[in-house]
Amino acid sequence: MSIKNKIKTFFTMDDEYEYEYVNEEVSEHASNTKQGSNVINLQSVKASSSKVILCEPRTYEExxxxxxxxxxxxxxxxxxxxxxxxxxxxxxxxxSGTVYAVNGVIQRLGSQTFLCAPDTIDVSGSISETLEEDTDKGW
Structure with missing residues (x-):
């Protein structure tokens, strides 16, 4: 910030912020030397939480x-x-108990199909067309 801008800011009381963007690439060696640091390289984080598993159990034991x-x-x-x-x-x-324990959500997708998602996955919307038909079946 120059002196002219400082004086202008002082007298006009503008809430201007000046951002300085620094494009730095963190090498793998540099990230290994900062083991005690709270900085995480986002490229090293894998998206394992975005995996969806399809299951068709045949017994309660599954x-x-x-x-x-x-x-x-x-x-x-x-x-x-x-x-x-x-x-x-x-x-x-x-x-349902498992989902409750991990602060997740369980939703009905069809007559005999359910979605169980942990708290790391956002589920929005609902499916209500089949719910009216299945209330007669005791679900």
Missing amino acids: AQQIADNIVNKRAVVINLQRVDHQQAKRIVDFL
């Missing part, structure tokens, strides 16, 4: 594997068409 994916910050779409109604209800109850 619910634990599905829950492990949710705990590991992966969204899971579950199709319960191959499971009888009682086991499907138990699976949904178990996964």
